[in-house]
Amino acid sequence: GVLKNVDSFINEIDLLTDIRDIVPDVVAVSRIKNAAQNTPTSRLRIDFSNETARDGLLQKRKLIVTPFAYPVIEYIPPVKIIRCFKCQQLGHYANECNNQIKCGKCSGNHGLDNCTNTTLNCPNCGDAHKATYPGCK
Secondary structure, X not given: OEEOOOOOOOOHHHHHHHHHHXXXXXXXXXXXXXXXXXXXXXXXXXXXXXXXXXXXXXXXXXXXXXXXXXXXXXXXXXXXXXXXXXXXXXXXXXXXXXXXXXXXXXOOOOOHXXXXXXXXXXXXXXXXXXXXXXXXX
């Protein structure tokens, strides 16, 4: 689960102790970071020892830890995108790849380490960006 609206001054260890007094099956809390900037957010991930405790808290939709009432939502882990560093395609790793080597910067038949081109050309969509660009089609 995820606790929302947790102020930055709230100590995670102290909060875990307080939460365990209410929900003993909580085993850990950790502040979620903004992936792009690696900065702490106002959300805390809650880990449970069993699904029953998790489902019970999600059903209540709120956790009251006096004097605060925190909204509770389901934790959905971030999606990991697998990209081959040999051919730049998605869905497999380089050690499993039977394709020809492709540069992730210019689409040439060489590795990124050996690229001298300054023009960007995505090997996946042909647009002017690197293979690592999150907005690739």
